[in-house]
Amino acid sequence: MWKYEKTTQYPINIKRKDLRLAKYLVTQYGGSNGELAAAFRYLNQRYTMPDEKGRALLTDIGTEELAHVEMISTMIYQLMKGASIEELKKAGLDAHYAEHGYGLYPTDANGVPFTVAYFATTGDFMADLSEDMAAEQKARAVYENLIDLTDDPDVIDVLLYLRQREIVHFTRFSELYHEYRKKYKIKNA
Amino acid sequence: MNNNYYNIPNDWYNDMMNDPFMNNFVNTNPNYENNYMNKNTNNINYEEGLDRGNLFNNLYNEYKNYKYRKLRANNPKEELLYTILKHKFLLNDLNLYLDIYPNDRGYIMEYNKYLNNLKKAMNEYESKYGPLTVDSEYVTKNNVWNWNNNLWPWEGIK
Numbered sequence: 001m002w003k004y005e006k007t008t009q010y011p012i013n014i015k016r017k018d019l020r021l022a023k024y025l026v027t028q029y030g031g032s033n034g035e036l037a038a039a040f041r042y043l044n045q046r047y048t049m050p051d052e053k054g055r056a057l058l059t060d061i062g063t064e065e066l067a068h069v070e071m072i073s074t075m076i077y078q079l080m081k082g083a084s085i086e087e088l089k090k091a092g093l094d095a096h097y098a099e100h101g102y103g104l105y106p107t108d109a110n111g112v113p114f115t116v117a118y119f120a121t122t123g124d125f126m127a128d129l130s131e132d133m134a135a136e137q138k139a140r141a142v143y144e145n146l147i148d149l150t151d152d153p154d155v156i157d158v159l160l161y162l163r164q165r166e167i168v169h170f171t172r173f174s175e176l177y178h179e180y181r182k183k184y185k186i187k188n189a
Numbered sequence: 190m191n192n193n194y195y196n197i198p199n200d201w202y203n204d205m206m207n208d209p210f211m212n213n214f215v216n217t218n219p220n221y222e223n224n225y226m227n228k229n230t231n232n233i234n235y236e237e238g239l240d241r242g243n244l245f246n247n248l249y250n251e252y253k254n255y256k257y258r259k260l261r262a263n264n265p266k267e268e269l270l271y272t273i274l275k276h277k278f279l280l281n282d283l284n285l286y287l288d289i290y291p292n293d294r295g296y297i298m299e300y301n302k303y304l305n306n307l308k309k310a311m312n313e314y315e316s317k318y319g320p321l322t323v324d325s326e327y328v329t330k331n332n333v334w335n336w337n338n339n340l341w342p343w344e345g346i347k
Binding site: 003005006012053056061064070073074147156160162163165169172175176 | 239241242243244245248249250252255257258260270271273274277278281282284285286288289291320321322323324339341342343345
């Protein structure tokens with residue numbers, strides 16, 4: 001069961017329209033290392049975690065990722081708000097407009113639509129946790145690339161914040177991974 | 190003691206910590222066996238956890254020379270909202286920590302303290318500015334449907 005709270009996890013107030021950035025940033029919504037993939041990867045993997053710690057951690061991080069989906073969506077919405085057709089064309093968002101108008105749609109930065117293949121679940125908890133650790137690192141790297149691509153402080157603050165969350169999540173997954181390695185005497189990981 | 194309209198206890202945390210029975214219970218309860226006090230609660234950045242997106246000093250890692258910005262509220266409503274976000278953040282980061290280290294009594298006490306602060310701030314915010322959750326006490330205040338009476342988060346903070 002989930003409960004909606006009428007706030008973003010971190011305040012977002014982007015004042016400057018930036019369609020090019022919206023076009024890149026969308027990858028953290030619908031890309032392979034994005035927040036939507038992360039949320040459902042963990043929420044989908046949690047059923048086959050071997051103990052309460054794993055079930056709790058994947059539920060809680062998965063839930064936080066849902067809040068990050070809202071943050072990224074909010075950023076894209078605010079970056080595109082009030083754009084004219086001419087501006088959309090110039091930024092290469094005319095194809096997006098043809099399909100979705102001003103609506104949001106999860107794709108990567110190249111326009112490749114979101115796919116559930118990103119959930120990457122094997123049912124093997126060590127393999128799945130390795131995947132999760134890698135996913136957090138990849139998301140951190142993408143946030144760094146995005147920070148490099150903008151000079152808007154209203155955007156950078158949020159990206160820095162989300163980057164830190166990847167670091168914390170990586171640490172917790174890693175701690176669980178190493179605990180399981182000992183607890184279940186895993187030799188192959 | 191309960192001086193607010195909806196009877197939400199104002200300071201259950203301090204009441205609990207000053208209660209000799211509770212103190213004795215915590216120290217002698219067998220469920221607390223093998224537990225330890227984390228001596229390292231100064232690893233927590235209570236004030237700026239939300240601003241930098243990381244509660245734990247030992248996990249904080251700067252990207253290039255970018256500094257996180259301290260959130261500054263423009264009005265009393267925003268200030269109260271930031272107090273709520275700050276405590277929700279602290280609770281969330283402690284939540285993930287305690288999932289892995291559930292016996293860390295030092296951090297459990299921090300968790301209780303922040304939860305107490307959050308409940309007080311939520312009560313004040315919702316009574317003044319409207320509900321943040323649909324099952325809030327304030328959602329039907331004065332027999333009015335208040336759920337859609339304030340902005341949705343993606344519309345920005347006013």
